[in-house]
Amino acid sequence: MVNTFFIRNSIIILLSLFSINTLSAQKSLLTDIPNRYVSENKFLQKSPDNMIPRSFEECKAKLPQPEWEACPDAISAYWKAWEIAFSNLYTVEPGSGLISPYIDAAFNRHLFMWDSSFMVMFGRYGKNAFNFQQTLDNFYAKQHRDGFISREISQIDGSESFEKYDISSTGPNLLPWAEWEYYLMFGNKERLKDVFPALLAYYQWFRSNYSWPDGSYFSSGWGCGMDNQPRLQKGYSVDFSHGFMSWVDITIQQVFAGNILVEIAEIINRRDDVKDIIEENKFLRQYVRDKMWDEASAYYYDLYRDGTPNYVKSIAAYWSLLANIVPDDKLERFLEHLSNPMEFNRNHRPPTLSADHLGYEPDGGYWRGGVWAPTTYMLLKGLTNCKQDSLAYEIALNHYNNVIDVYNRTGTLWENYAPEKGFFPKQSRKDFVGWTGITPISILFEYIYGIHIQPEGNSVVWDVRLTDTFGVKNLPVGKGNFADFICHKRKRKTDKPDIRVKSDRDITLKLIWEGGSEIIYIKGTSL
Incomplete structure (x- = not known):
């Protein structure tokens, strides 16, 4: 006699096991909402360029040739920067999905969005020897169909270091600035046409995923690039949490990026594509002025969840100079912090955290006061934008002389520098070019020598x-x-x-x- 109970239960168990195995093998659902501008992204279909970059010695004669009879150390540091930079040039690894030879961030064989944006800026001056700008092509080639671009991509296999919806997965949104600086110097409108769809799609993804209901933006320590600044309330990770905070730099950077996209759209006749950005920027500019500005201390701050300022004077606030946010009647008081010896006017200017903060560290503590080339350059360009040329020169000369002094003592360039005399950064990599190439190259030409190339090179x-x-x-x-x-x-x-x-x-x-x-x-x- 057949035991039907046994057979029935055996079938149920087998079906259950089959279902479990099927479910466990099922891939995650693809929930991306396609962005129409990604379909215009030409870099997604571009074949890899397998060109092998030439050596520094082969390219040296094609680079700008500075002279400064009274300061041979400056010339030595300049050539050292290029030498290290060329040692960090790489060709595309097969199967990585990258498409263009690039400059490496000198960190961990990963491409970093924020590092690369600054590295290509000093790379403008070496364009005749190597096309540093094409480093950015690799980010566009890795854009997701919804517009997302990862902030960190492996150069070996093209894998992304963060899950897309991780708070630290992307940013800062500086790719438009890097492209814009190249346009101002070389006037290549075809390049603007090529990169505009990718930049716009990324801007829209960022807005959809990194903004609060009140319109402000957020990130994390790693996402904003200033890893360990003490900006969040206790109980939150300074590295990986947004802390339910409105972040002053991220909010302002979105204004800055939006301004550039509007400029690009005007040049390439795509005004209709940025109407929403124009409206958002009006709102965000007023938001920063009304809510992030503290009249008593004359500074812009991050906002906690309840809308109160964190009162952490971070260098992040000075993105407002580039974004044209600071009203004329606020500018003088806002800039006074840069000349105050108790705040940003330290032995090596400018620290990334005001010296009157309890978390400030004399040796820099990475982003707890460390002096970094990218944020220094951001500040200098912002001061230039506000026609504060004398202050820009004063800070640039101080920073430059300190970098050259450390170069003389160590024979190389470093990831970041201590703001106080007699201290050396404990958390800093040597031979870092990397974005530190900005100082002996870009800052030398633009602020020490004072040569500013105007749009498209028609005037200087x-x-x-x-x-x-x-x-x-x-x-x-x-x-x-x-x-x-x-x-x-x-x-x-x-x-x-x-x-x-x-x-x-x-x-x-x-x-x-x-x-x-x-x-x-x-x-x-x-x-």
Whole structure:
């Protein structure tokens, strides 16, 4: 006699086991909401460029050639920066999904969104030797169909270091700034057309996933790039939690990125694609001014969940200068913090955390006061944007001299620097280029030498403040144009500089010195 009970239960058990195995093997559902601009992303279909980057020695003659008779250490540090940078150039690994040779962040064989955005900025000056800008192509090639781009991507196999909806998975949103700096220098509109869809899709993903109901934005220590700053309330991870906080830098950076996307849209005739950004930026600009500004202390702060400021004076607030957020009647008081010895005017300027904070560490403590090239450059560019040229020069010269001093003592460049005299950063990597290349290259040319290339290279502002003989040859000035700038020694800063300028094509030069200014028209190939 057949035992039907046994058979029935056996079948149920077998079916259950089959269902469990089937479910356990089932992949996660794909819940991405496709972004229509991703379909325009040309980098997703681009074949890998397997070009092997050339060595520093092979490329040295193609790089700008600085001169500074009174400061040979500056020239030595400049070439050291390029030497290390070229040692960090890589070709695409097969099967990684990357598409372009790139500069490595000198950290862990991963591409970092925030590091790369700054590295390509000093790379602008070496464009004739290596196309550093194409480093960014690898991020666009890894864009998800909903617009997401990971902040950290393995160079070996192309894997992403974070799950997409992790608080630390992406950011900061600085890719538009990096692309914009290249456009201002070289005027390549076709590049803007190519990158615009990817940048816009990423902006929209960021807005959908990193904003609070009140419109402000959030991130984490790792997500904002300033890993361990003491900005959150106790009980939250400074590295990996948003702390239910409205983050001042992330909110302002979205304004800054939005401003650039609107500018790009105007140039490439895609105004209809950014109407929502124009409206959001109006709101966010007012939000920062009304809610993140503290009138008593004249500073912009992160906001806790209940809307109260955290009263942590982070360098993050100075993104507001680049985003054109600070009203004229607030600017002077806001900038006073930079000259206050109890806050940001330390031996090495500017620390990333105000010295009057209990969490400030004299050796820098990584982002608890450490001086970093990217945030220093952000501040300097912001001061330039607000026409605070003398303050920018003062801070740039202090920072530059400190970096050169450490270079003289150690023979190399470092990831970050201690803000106090006699201290050396404990949490800092050596031979770091990496974004520290900004200081001996970009800051040297733009703030120590005072050479500012204007949009598309059609004109140059030369703000001469040194009295030594100095200059640079083979400096890229616009697309396919190179120029030499030489200034001879002066007795006084008020003396008109004796300059020699040679350019491949016609440019307009605005010469500025303490005693006056002059517009000079430079004919191509003329001296």
